[in-house]
Amino acid sequence: MFQIATIPRLDLNTELFVVFVQEKFVKQRTKSYADFPKEIRGALQMLFSLRDFKGKLFNNRVIYPEKENGVKRILVVGTGEQIKLSPDEFRNLGKLVAEKQEELSVKRVHLCLANMGDFREDFIRYFSEGILFQKYRFEQFKSDKPSKRKNSRFIFLCNRKEYTPRFRQILLETESIMNGVHITRDLANQPSNHLTPSALKDYVKRHFKEVRNIHITILDETELRHKRFGALLSVAKGSAEAPYLIIIHYKPVKKTTKKLVLVGKGVTFDSGGISIKPSANMEEMKYDMCGAAAVVGSMDVIAHFKPKFEVIAMIPAVENMPGGKASKPGDVVTAYNGKTIEIINTDAEGRLILADTLAYAAKEYKPKIMLDFATLTGACVVALGDKTAGLFSNSEKLTDLLKERGAFSGDRVWPMPMDDIYNKELESDAADLKNIGSRWGGAITAAKFLEYFVNDITWAHIDMAGTSYNVKNLDYLGKGATGFGTRLIGRSLKQLEKMI
Numbered sequence: 001m002f003q004i005a006t007i008p009r010l011d012l013n014t015e016l017f018v019v020f021v022q023e024k025f026v027k028q029r030t031k032s033y034a035d036f037p038k039e040i041r042g043a044l045q046m047l048f049s050l051r052d053f054k055g056k057l058f059n060n061r062v063i064y065p066e067k068e069n070g071v072k073r074i075l076v077v078g079t080g081e082q083i084k085l086s087p088d089e090f091r092n093l094g095k096l097v098a099e100k101q102e103e104l105s106v107k108r109v110h111l112c113l114a115n116m117g118d119f120r121e122d123f124i125r126y127f128s129e130g131i132l133f134q135k136y137r138f139e140q141f142k143s144d145k146p147s148k149r150k151n152s153r154f155i156f157l158c159n160r161k162e163y164t165p166r167f168r169q170i171l172l173e174t175e176s177i178m179n180g181v182h183i184t185r186d187l188a189n190q191p192s193n194h195l196t197p198s199a200l201k202d203y204v205k206r207h208f209k210e211v212r213n214i215h216i217t218i219l220d221e222t223e224l225r226h227k228r229f230g231a232l233l234s235v236a237k238g239s240a241e242a243p244y245l246i247i248i249h250y251k252p253v254k255k256t257t258k259k260l261v262l263v264g265k266g267v268t269f270d271s272g273g274i275s276i277k278p279s280a281n282m283e284e285m286k287y288d289m290c291g292a293a294a295v296v297g298s299m300d301v302i303a304h305f306k307p308k309f310e311v312i313a314m315i316p317a318v319e320n321m322p323g324g325k326a327s328k329p330g331d332v333v334t335a336y337n338g339k340t341i342e343i344i345n346t347d348a349e350g351r352l353i354l355a356d357t358l359a360y361a362a363k364e365y366k367p368k369i370m371l372d373f374a375t376l377t378g379a380c381v382v383a384l385g386d387k388t389a390g391l392f393s394n395s396e397k398l399t400d401l402l403k404e405r406g407a408f409s410g411d412r413v414w415p416m417p418m419d420d421i422y423n424k425e426l427e428s429d430a431a432d433l434k435n436i437g438s439r440w441g442g443a444i445t446a447a448k449f450l451e452y453f454v455n456d457i458t459w460a461h462i463d464m465a466g467t468s469y470n471v472k473n474l475d476y477l478g479k480g481a482t483g484f485g486t487r488l489i490g491r492s493l494k495q496l497e498k499m500i
Helices: 023-027 038-049 087-104 120-135 165-189 197-207 221-226 230-236 282-305 350-365 378-384 396-409 420-426 442-451 486-490 493-499
Strands: 002-006 016-021 060-063 074-078 108-112 153-158 214-219 244-250 259-264 266-270 310-320 332-334 340-342 369-374 389-393 413-415 458-463
Touching: 002 165, 016 038, 016 087, 038 060, 038 074, 060 087, 074 087, 087 108, 087 120, 120 153, 120 165, 153 165, 165 197, 165 282, 165 486, 197 214, 197 244, 197 266, 197 282, 197 310, 221 230, 221 244, 230 310, 230 332, 230 350, 244 282, 259 282, 259 350, 266 282, 266 350, 282 310, 282 369, 282 486, 310 350, 350 369, 350 442, 378 389, 378 442, 389 396, 389 442, 396 413, 396 458, 396 486, 396 493, 420 442, 442 458
Parallel strands: 002 153, 016 074, 016 108, 108 153, 259 310, 259 369, 266 310, 369 458, 389 413
Antiparallel strands: 060 074, 214 244, 244 310, 332 340, 389 458
16 A cells, blocks of 8 residues: 655656645745656646645645646645644644545555655654544445445655665554554444454454464353353353453464563443443443454554564453343452452443453463553543543553553553552452442542552553544544554554563
């Protein structure tokens, strides 16, 4: 889909040539156009001489050269006043150009990197992300199938003195990561009657069947009962759908003792159980497995990047329903690590399935680092909104790494308190702890609950309840699932390797 090339000495041959210009460049109409191909210089001079195109951010015009010179159309896009744009602005520029490409129904698009200054790497990385976000569609269940989209090719052009092989590497990395993001979005957008725990298990087995260095293990209900996953099984009791623990294990070619565990909350539908949710917007509870989807997408990326350490992804997959056998408020269950839990609210189910999974991962695999991803609490959305996920960790070093990589990747995370004073909220009269604290600081007490199950392992919990779907005012994300988490893992692998 993407290429990187130098501006040809001979004639261009393109259906759409895209030029990016700042406001300052537009005003200085006598400036040399030497950085641009000769075929488009006259058309640019004509456009700027009319003075009605200002070059403001996202302003754009399609112009048609008077002479047939191999360039059929020119799209001029304004980049505003700033020399360097933010990553999200670059992504939205990519979305804009992809929309124009589809609107004009062209296949080959050339993107001129002149005027990008020293920010060509950022432009290539984030702009191509924006294109790939815009190209995503979830139309599996549309009876009127949309017209087949043309295969498009976007070719980044730079001058010979500016070219570096690093540009090509950035494009390859971005395509691999965004392929994982699309897998994440596809899974998360599935209706819950199609993506049951069993269907999720089957998808994982099918998707990774032919992938080298990845082995799949499935623990079914019988095995979970034998291993005493009491907290996980308590959530699944009310559903006709059987629970599973899905394990995706990547091993590098060279044997190593370094291990990273990824855990993703896989509640394929969350009714709240006996503590049933309000009916308004309950259809969105199909997204309660976005953490699981992020982990599956991340493992696809890992299969392509082939890190030098082991990665074990674990997905507790359940439905939370109010059936006749469902857990009730006041019940006491025993978790995998032997701790007893008083269930105060059956809608605080995610932490129960994560608790057993984290405890099992800590004992069986003894990883250096564990990360869990979960749409866990509405309280985190209240605290941070829908642009940033909550980051809870027992390691300052891991916190700093994930915060920096979150900003770089676009999957933003923000450190939250983890002081032991919050443990008082989880004290129970009937058991070792209860599954929910008071109304206040709910995201923090949920994280503190999970901390009881990680032993002394370096760990981070990412509460992605707000960032997983239907994020407002980040246009390039579109509707539905955002794919949050996969870019964060994909852009963190090299840094995590240094910590493991």
